[in-house]
Amino acid sequence: MSESLLARLDPTKRVLKRAQYEAFEFSLFDGDVLVRNASYADPENHEYNVRMVDGVPTACECPADERYTGPCKHRVAVAIRRPIVDAVERIQMVADGGVVSNEQPEPEVDDDSKPEDCDCDVLDDYFPCWACVDSGRRELPE
Template identity: 40%
Template sequence: MVGQANEKTLKRAQWESFSFELEAPGLVRVTNDSYDEDGHSYTVNVETDVPVACECKAFEYQDGPCKHMVAVAIREPVLMAAQAVPIPDGGQAKNTCQNGQTGCCGPHGDELPCFDCYQDRR
């Protein structure tokens, strides 16, 4: 996807100041902080680790990805967050170690970690 962007788009995606907000799995709100005025915030759709669409006019009218899509694609933590799958129980992850013990291996567990988790530094 990044390889399909023109040189100007690649440079702008790298040099301009962006902020990112995860709206939902697969949806990232990209705001261009390089501008003083409002209205430079767009949602980028991410599917299977690739930005595939943006609601900005540049994506609608030009060939290839826009700078918002490239900005998401070149920032690995943002791209990874966009792919995160929500936890079905409302976000309360259970710290389960490889031995099947629950609660022993998280940073706030009531017990010391089991040996396997300690050795793996979990």
């Protein structure tokens, strides 16, 4: 993919921040991702299926994804967690009769300098901002 997944989705800053800090739980389900928001007292009432097409979270069952322009926080939460996107792609490939390779691509890092839109200062030291993840400067924790 030539452009980053996040650039393709183009979320608002508010949606991106919520996708980073809310307590999402993910389950793979029929080639898609079931996203549960455990930030709520009743997380079972805040779970939605995110539809994946060719490694891109294209739709979500939540009211916000239907009501507003741009992706919802559930779609962005999936997109910024590359291991989840990779796992869905593997499941879909196997379901389609493809072969799974265990090789991991090397991250493309052109520059180790801090991105201009870095927000790591306002986040926990353990969790990087998306600008640093997207640039390859830092990786998301497992």
